[in-house]
Amino acid sequence: MSVTVTFSNPRSSNSASAASMIASRASRCLRSRSEPPGASRRSMPPSVLSFPPALSDTGSHMISSIGGWLMETRLDGVAATEHRTRALLGAFERKDLAEVSALLADDSTLTLPMSFSGRTEDAARFTGREEVLGYARDAFTIMGRIRFANVRISVADGGRTSFVRADGDFTTADGRPYRNVYVYSFEWRDGRMVDGAEYGNPITFSTTFAPPESG
Incomplete structure (x- = not known):
């Protein structure tokens, strides 16, 4: 061009x-x-x-105009990434698997770095759209309500990365409250999530979903 x-x-x-x-x-x-x-x-x-x-x-006005245009383009990318990040959270809240799929790249990955053992290895890693959707499907099954409260989103790297801090106001499938604290990081490419990480307290999860003790 x-x-x-x-x-x-x-x-x-x-x-x-x-x-x-x-x-x-x-x-x-x-x-x-x-x-x-x-x-x-x-x-x-x-x-x-x-x-x-x-x-x-004047040349000076031209420089100012072009500089403003470049800044506007960058801000448009940041706003678009924030919108997509909110859309992904909203799809989880509605348990809309089709919308989650539409926001994922074919080669997307999702990592849960906070292991139950307390060691540095990941608790789980899902590779490819189908595996990530499998994780989402399982989450939709074990949760009754999914709602993110006090959501704060930050966008970095010109719109290529977004970070989320949120409180989980969830219920389990059998109606018990489940409240965890979440931090997410998402990498984006061509409007789709390519690499995600979910940080949540594994102790809160284990306490809520631990199998009942046998009498």
Whole structure:
């Protein structure tokens, strides 16, 4: 994808040069976002990145405009990731397996790092969409109500990573309260979760779901 930027009536050669440099960087950013891996520039249709005349009047205004556009694009990615993170939590609350599946990449993984033994090995690891869905299906079966309270979401790495802190206000399938504290991390690629980790207190889980003692 080729991008052409035209400047009119720059007030100084220095400002025009600086604006051209910023525009060139913006053009490279656009190409990196729109060209598939290995694509040649000749195969991409040409387009023109145009700006309102008022913004092309000075190089300084042009620099400010392009910088603002790049920041807006980054913020859009952050907002989209937060939206997808909330959608994934909501799908779990509704026990909507189809929606959970739609938010997972084919090669997604989910890890439960907090082991019941207290050692450093993972309690469980699920590899591939079907295994992750199997974990979700089991969770939907043993839980009566799934509700996340006091949810706080942070997005990092330009929208590629999200973190969740939440209190679990759950009930078991037989109606007993189950309240754990959760921290999640999610890695995203092309709008789908590719790598997730769930941190919850294993003692709380064991106490609630331990088999009844035989008399």
